[in-house]
Amino acid sequence: MKNKLQKIREEKDWTQEKLAEESGVSRVTISGIESGKLQVVKTDTLAKIADALGMTIPAVFFCE
Numbered sequence: 001m002k003n004k005l006q007k008i009r010e011e012k013d014w015t016q017e018k019l020a021e022e023s024g025v026s027r028v029t030i031s032g033i034e035s036g037k038l039q040v041v042k043t044d045t046l047a048k049i050a051d052a053l054g055m056t057i058p059a060v061f062f063c064e
Helices: 006-010 016-023 029-036 044-051 057-059
Strands: none
Touching: 006 029, 006 044, 006 057, 016 029, 016 057, 029 044, 044 057
């Protein structure tokens, strides 16, 4: 899954651990999404991450 998660997270100066804490999603899942190794992710997981970042799912997870 191509996405902007790592870039957005780093712009907020957040570690994966901080995002995990804020979103309630495991750091392993966040790492997998950022690296592209995790290709299938539940919509509610994407929503938790986007909400924690104060953004929408498309803004974070769908590259133009």
